[in-house]
Amino acid sequence: MSSHHQDKATFLERLIFNNRPVVILLCLLASIFLFFQATQVRPSTSFEKMIPLSHPYIKKMIEFRNDLANLGNTVRISVEAKEGTIFTQEYMETLRQIHDEAFYIPGVDRSGMKSLWSPSVRWTEVTEEGFDGGEVIPQTYDGSAESLNELRNNVLKSGQIGRLVANNFRSSIIDVPLQESYSDPNDQSRQIKLDYQKFSHELEEKIRDKYEAQNPNVEIHIVGFAKKVGDLIDGLVMVVAFFAIAFLITLVLLYWFTWCIRSTIAVLITTLIAVGWQLGLMHLVGFGLDPYSMLVPFLIFAIGISHGVQKINGIAQQSSDADDALTAARRTFRQLFLPGMIAILADAVGFITLLIIDIGVIRELAIGASIGVAVIVFTNLILLPVAISYIGISKKAVARSKKDAVSDHPFWRLLSNFAHPAVAPVSVVLALLVAVGGFWYQKEHLQVGDLDQGAPELRPDSRYNQDNDFVIRNYSTSSDVLVVMVKTAPEGCSHYDTLSAMDELMWKMENTEGVQSAVSMVSVARQGIKGMNEGSLKWETLSRNQDVLNNSISRAEGLYNSDCSVAPVMVFLNDHKAQTLKRVVAAVEAFAEENNREGLEFLLAAGNAGIEAATNEVIAKSELIILILVYLCVAGMCLITFRSLAATVCIVLPLILTSILGNALMAFLGIGVKVATLPVIALGVGIGVDYGIYIYSRLESFLRAGLPLQEAYYETLKSTGKAVLFTGLCLAIGVATWMFSAIKFQADMGLMLTFMFIVNMFGALWLLPALARFLIKPEKLAGKVGGSLLAH
Incomplete structure (x- = not known):
């Protein structure tokens, strides 16, 4: 200098x-x-912060939110009888108490709660005198053997098996819809935002812990967005x-x-x-x-x-x-x-x-x-x-x-050979081969979205994922629901043409790989028409008589809105893996393209799977744009700083190699590109460029002093190489501790950042001098002082 x-x-x-x-x-x-x-900083999150609000799917979901009861932010509490079935006085009393306890938890949308104890859960049957029906748990229920036998018969006639009642009759579900904000009990004019961590703790303390201790024959399983986020926040306290x-x-x-x-x-x-x-x-x-x-x-x-x-x-x-x-x-x-x-x-x-x-x-x-x-x-x-x-x-x-x-430092002398005329070409060719191989592998195997069942943010053996697995195994309606909104003119959802198109969509969905079942007002209409014809299976179809259709859907409460202009088709999926969502969404979009017309539209999407599909689309579109913007901005700053295109290439190319290898590693480990992992790409580039800037700024000063490239690089390593090497290892060791986190997405981020810190550091030490051998002309820099902003 x-x-x-x-x-x-x-x-x-x-x-x-x-x-x-x-x-x-x-x-x-x-x-x-x-x-x-x-x-004063406190844990804080919300349902809307976790979703892409400007995506067309989410806009439609919000537009019809009031018409789609229980299809947004909902928690499902499954109460399991460890021995016997649900048809015991002890079990039903515990279920009633849990229903009432959940009813009074702040943030619950009480009007939408559903369980066997809800008056809105009803049964119907066809008798000699016509239709008969009533509440699944009648007003006369007293826990006696006769009442329990009547309850069993009512459940069998309710259509709730596989939905609110497990297929093996050993558990039942309480659906608990939530409000993002609710009125303060002490001041009705003030709105309180739902605290997910507090709500999760109340579920644990007031429901799981209390009733499992109170009744040893009961085990409680809780799934839903709010519970998952609450568990995430609890796990991240380990941060x-x-x-x-x-x-x-x-x-x-x-x-x-x-x-x-x-x-x-x-x-x-x-x-x-x-x-x-x-x-x-x-x-x-x-x-x-x-x-x-x-x-x-x-x-x-x-x-x-x-x-x-x-x-x-x-x-x-x-x-x-x-x-x-x-x-x-x-x-x-x-x-x-x-x-x-x-x-x-x-x-x-x-x-x-x-x-x-x-x-x-x-x-x-x-x-x-x-x-x-x-x-x-x-x-x-x-x-x-x-x-x-x-x-x-x-x-x-x-x-x-x-x-x-x-x-003299033998280690730095050895590393300075990366700038040797014989070694540099080998390094560049090797880097090119690794980049091509990594790019091919990520192109073939990297996916956008989740690649596992349940909540991939949590460990597979976490309580939440065990609960989710229980629900999937015991119910026909999984916790992964894609909702297609069928929009018509007012009173149009009951027309034969509409119901016929919905029936066709349900048939197509049920024959799509990854779909468990599909439910809509058509399901109720077909059952109703069969019932009006003495229960004959050959009449389990849609009638062209409008009066018959109107009568048949009158019992489809909750499956269409107040003016019959919006009716959801609920598609229950095996999981929300990236390929499953992609396949199902493509099938719905193809159907909509063929069948949408004036007065009838099939709109995507609500339900947690619909939100996941929208999120995956946003991530897929943003990933490449983010990478391009990051590299353009980083390259622009390097260009302004060093006033040299060659210097910019020397600094940026090792970062690009790291990004390619990082994506290939994600594909190899089965980690999808999603909300939790996408930031790592930008973070790795932003932090990794530090190494290149510090190394090149010192290398340039020694080249200006007239040293040949390899000697200049040796002096650079002596002065700043130790700091770069130490920084890379120190940062990597620091974030490597994340890999032991109970939160899987934090462990994934820790693994990826550890990899990117080390590879970025190694890339700067190894590839930068090799590229400089081909791109930098020491004789043009020798003796110059003002070639870059760093010289001032």
């Missing part, structure tokens, strides 16, 4: 280091305020434990790297300040912590450590020939502020691109992470050098840095 580069102080440097007490005071005041705000583990690992590794307890503590404290500021600012902008944004403080800690290590490494090197700690800190600030700033901007770009995904939790993650990297500019790029200018670096660390500067 030239003396000009070392001695000319910028305005920003003078502003900061000439006013160090003011900088520390301002940071202290900001920390007091923002740490207080951070203590605090993982954060503590990562902190301790980083403390040990940092001390091993620096040999200076003062600088180690300084890096850790300034990075923790960044995390505190980020959480405080999130609260100020109105965000809480949801299952996805809970991971952001981890990432901010990792990025802060990455930049802190570079600063400490630089200060240790400068201290060897500086008069005091202040001079060393100022020189390091001058040398590394701009590369660090560019790297942080690249991090922010990776996060900001996630904003194009119209899913609330991802957008909040993007904003929260962008805020976090912005505060790192103040904590790790400004406050850390100022703090070190006061406390200095230990003599042991300075002596070690001096020794490293003059010693």
Whole structure:
């Protein structure tokens, strides 16, 4: 580096280091305020934040929400009799108590609750005198043997077997629809937002724990979006434990790297300040912590450590020939502020691109992470050098840095061969082969969406997934429901043409792979017409007589809206795997294209499977756009910074290779591209570019000094290679702890980020110098000072 580069102080440097007490005071005041705000952050999520609100499917679902009872955010409580059947006085009394308990839990849409104890659950039969019917549990029920026998007969005639009652009569379900917000019991004018964690805890305490203890013959299974999210939030409380583990690992590794307890503590404290500021600012902008944004403080800690290590490494090197700690800190600030700033901007770009995904939790993650990297500019790029200018670096660390500067390093000498004329072509060809192979594998095997039954965010052996498996095995109507909305003119849903088309759709769905069954008002109409004809099976069809049709659907309560203009067709699926949803949605869309006409439309989609299908479409469309935007923005910043297309290619190509290999690894491990894993792609690129920027900025300075490429790379490795290697390993070890999480999507993210941190680090050390051998002309850089912004 030239003396000009070392001695000319910028305005920003003078502003900061000439006013160090003011900088520390301002940071202290900001920390007091923002740490207080951070203590106010609470777990927070909602049903609508988890879904793509602008997708056509979701728009239709919201438009007809009031016409689709119990098809949105619903919890299902299955009460199982461990011995015997449900037709015992003890079981029915427990079921009644659970129904009443759930009825009074805040957030429950009480008008839509259904169980055997609901008056709206009725039975019908054909008698000599015509139709007869009534409540499944009659007003005269008293728990006697006669009443229980009557109840059994009523259940058999109700059509609820496989729906509210298990196929083996050993359990029954309570359907509990939820409201996103509800009136405050103490102030009806105030709306309270549903707290999923609190609601989940109430289900556990007031229902599962209470009634399983009260009746040892009963086992309770609970499934539904709210329960899943509650379990996720509970599991993610372990993030605090993982954060503590990562902190301790980083403390040990940092001390091993620096040999200076003062600088180690300084890096850790300034990075923790960044995390505190980020959480405080999130609260100020109105965000809480949801299952996805809970991971952001981890990432901010990792990025802060990455930049802190570079600063400490630089200060240790400068201290060897500086008069005091202040001079060393100022020189390091001058040398590394701009590369660090560019790297942080690249991090922010990776996060900001996630904003194009119209899913609330991802957008909040993007904003929260962008805020976090912005505060790192103040904590790790400004406050850390100022703090070190006061406390200095230990003599042991300075002596070690001096020794490293003059010693020959066999390991770095070996790695410098990556820039050798004979090795570089081999590296480039090998990288090309790996990229082609990885791209082919991901193209063939990578899928968008879930690849497992149940809740893939949770472990297969989690209580929730065990409960979900129980429901799938014992009921004909699974928890995965795709709802097709049939829209007609008012009073049009009962016309023969409409019902005939719905019947045809149901037949097509039931003959589509992955579908369990399909239910609509047609199901009731066919049964009604059969009943009006003495129960003869040959009359189980749709009549062309409108009066007969009107009479037959009068008992299809809940299967059409008040003016008979919307009728749902409920398609119950075996699972919500990506291929199942793709196949079923394609079948419905093909049917709709053939049958939609004026006055009759088949619209997708409601139900949890419909929401999942919409989410998968948004993710599929966004994935490539995000990657392109990330790389365009990162490349643009590198181009502006280094004013060199060759330098930009050297930095960006290793990142592209990592992205390809990351997707191939996801395909190999059976991890789909979904809400939980898509952010990893942008995060990996944004954080990974730090390595390339720091390495190239040092490499360029040595090339300008006139060194040949391989020697310049050796000097680069001696000065910053150790920091890059340490950072990659430190970050990887920190997020690797996630792999032990009870939350599967966190474990998946931990695995993917560990892989991307290591491969990005290795790519920068291995592929960047090989590419530089072909793209960079050292003779054009030699002796130049002003070729890039980093030289100023």
